[in-house]
Amino acid sequence: MPLPHPSHADPLRTVDPGKQQCVVVGGGTLAVSCCEQLLASGRVVAALLPTDAALHAWGEREHIVRLDSIASLSEWVRDHPVHWLFSVSNPLILPSTLVDDIGCGAFNYHDGPLPKYAGSHATSWALLSGETEHAICWHCLSFPVDAGHIAIRRKVPIEARDTALSLNLKCYQAARDGFAELLSRLDSNALTLEPQDMAQRSFYAKWRRPESGAHLRWSMPAHALSALARALDFGDHYPNPLTSPKLWVANTAFAIRQVHPLRQCSGKPPGTLIGIASDAWQVTTGSTDVLVRGFSSLEGVPYVANELADALALGRGSSLPVLTQEETELARSTLETLAPSEAFWREHLARSGAGRLIFPSPRDHGGQRARATTDWFSPHPVMRCEDPAVVTLSTFLGCIQLEFNQSCVQVGWRIDEAATLSGRMAGLAEIVPLEFQVERRSDFRCHHQSVTRALGLMKQHRTHPRDIVSRYPELKTMPALRTQHPWEIGISLVRSNIGSTNHTLTPTCGVGRVATLEIGEEGRFRWIYDAQQDNRDIIERLNGRMKDRGSFPGSDF
Incomplete structure (x- = not known):
């Protein structure tokens, strides 16, 4: 032709x-x-x-x-x-x-x-x-x-x-x-x-993801499990635009790198742990046994195979979960729903280290640091708004800008969806970056508009798979993203009744690495923070500014 x-x-x-x-x-x-x-x-x-x-x-x-x-x-x-x-x-x-x-x-x-x-x-x-x-x-x-x-x-x-x-x-x-x-x-x-x-x-389609959400289903034949791992191995220096092969155990998803089929067939039910070595687990499948290698967290923190088994109380003869098709398809459909937002999250995560640190570098106290909480405060009602929590969040943004002269503020934002079954099986992030952009010397109206825009983006893009950090080279080089608390300050909306005076020590479960701002439905707020003295001084200054919101330009509209 x-x-x-x-x-x-x-x-x-x-x-x-x-x-x-x-x-x-x-x-x-x-x-x-x-x-x-x-x-x-x-x-x-x-x-x-x-x-x-x-x-x-x-x-x-x-x-x-x-x-x-x-x-x-x-x-x-x-x-x-x-x-x-x-x-x-x-x-x-x-x-x-x-x-x-x-x-x-x-x-x-x-x-x-x-x-x-x-x-x-x-x-x-x-x-x-x-x-x-x-x-x-x-x-x-x-x-x-x-x-x-x-x-x-x-x-x-x-x-x-x-x-x-x-x-x-x-x-x-x-x-x-x-x-x-x-x-x-x-x-x-x-x-x-x-x-x-x-x-x-x-x-x-571009957003299509592998069957089972790339979970290893032990009822599958060995060659199919091997193909799954190989199809998602893009090397260390190229992006993986799909997802990571995953192993589900102890209600947690772990990433794996390789599945090597063996000629041996142990004859045990699929998912039986036959052997444990420093670099691999031997597991039965729907056909021959396989060696599973390259264990890590979804963020890419590597694990030694036998040490991971010990931590999960697994030994020879232990049974790994054999997931149903309904369970794994729940993970797949969740990943496909969120896939169009992956570029948005990559961009925001790549900026996570761009801002100036607010708190001093933590000193090594040789163990778990004490966490302190402030009282709940009811801010001065200076603005009419359908959602008082948004006003409090806007106040926080204004305080950060006035106190530290930052035009781009990024904090950790807690996502409830990650705790659901579909969220856990899909390996969704519980804490994501919430980013505010505002011109320096802006008034309170600008802060409020910036917060409204940022929350709108959170509602649109929801969250991201945790393994996004390990799948893109530009994010692999940012160690903080592999931790449980990548951001200094975290924000958590509390949608329940709040006691009026809670000043007790709390466990290390905040959203932020150093401090977490909890905001109640009525706009009340409190801080949970690392109790070392330098941090306490900064929290007290921020608290003072947030309680005196009338000092912000434009806060009376």
Whole structure:
């Protein structure tokens, strides 16, 4: 089938390669490699729409026009002649109006065989399905997504021990070679296109997550458990956009790295712990035994296998929970519901260390530090509001800004959803970052608006899986995120009756690492904090400001 082109465009044979104007949309080193191949072929890379820093940096070095949105690219294309558009590792969906403005054609790279693995994360889904052969495709951009005629198809073998990382690397090389072939065929006017058989199409949505929420179900055969772990192994230096393989024991989800099938079959019921070593557990499955390796918390704190077993009071012959399909599907559906918010939480978590510390670094007291509480205080009613707790939170923001001159304040926010069964099985975070942005020297009205916006975002995005910290390289380098209390100050809304005078010591169960502000339904508040003297002085100053809210500019509206 000859290459189609819009009726208003000149046929390709009339366009000299040296005059072909190209646009590249996407990111990563593959997109950079394709740009370099375009230049080497004599074509012109006229503009870029980078979706990450790698392509943006390359374009900056090469002094190429870089656009920041689909809208700006569409406008640029309308004003400039463009012969070819190439979409490479591109998460954006390009509109048909943009594609129609490209003179000769537009191609997209897909990391899987079409039409069988359309959509996202094709390599992981292929491994989960037990495929022994894979492929990459360069296809024409059309609608629906990944449905265009195939221009180049390159087979990629799958070996028994391939992971998502190793298969992605194979696809990377096949994509580079395939792109060189695509350019060569365009030069010789020898490109033929293969229509897809849409009856064979399977589409994997971006937010889809593995069956069982990636929990190891011991009733499954060993090879399927191994495939689950390998399909979610993206290596230490690349993002894992899906989830971590998990083991459920003692009502807690732990991350694991590897499942190695054995030839041995112990004959015990699935989920029986046969052996414990420093680096692995041997467990029975629906077929042969397996070795489970690479234990860690969902945040990525590593555990020694035998020490973890001891801590959980597990020994040889212990039975690990055999989860039902209903239980694990509850985890999967929860993860899929929250998946669209993952980028929001990544951005906020990455800023968690940006603010100036409010409290001094804790001194080592050689054990658990004492926690103190203040009395409950009823703030001066200076503002009419449907939710007095929001007014108190706005007051807190104003105090932080006045006392410490911070325009961006991030605190820990307790999420009740994490304590539910679905929340625990999905491994949801109990404490998430609540961020306030406000201009310095703002009045109370601005503080209140900032709090209202922040709480609206909390309601929209809810919470995130705890393993997000271990799945993205930029978050792995932030040790505080692996702890139970990443933020100095935490906020907890108390939706129950509060005793009027509670000044007793409380256990270390606050939301914040140093201090927790508890706010009641009627706007009353108290502090729970680390009782060392420097902290006490800061809490007393904040308390004084919060009780005297009338001193804030604009607090009487």
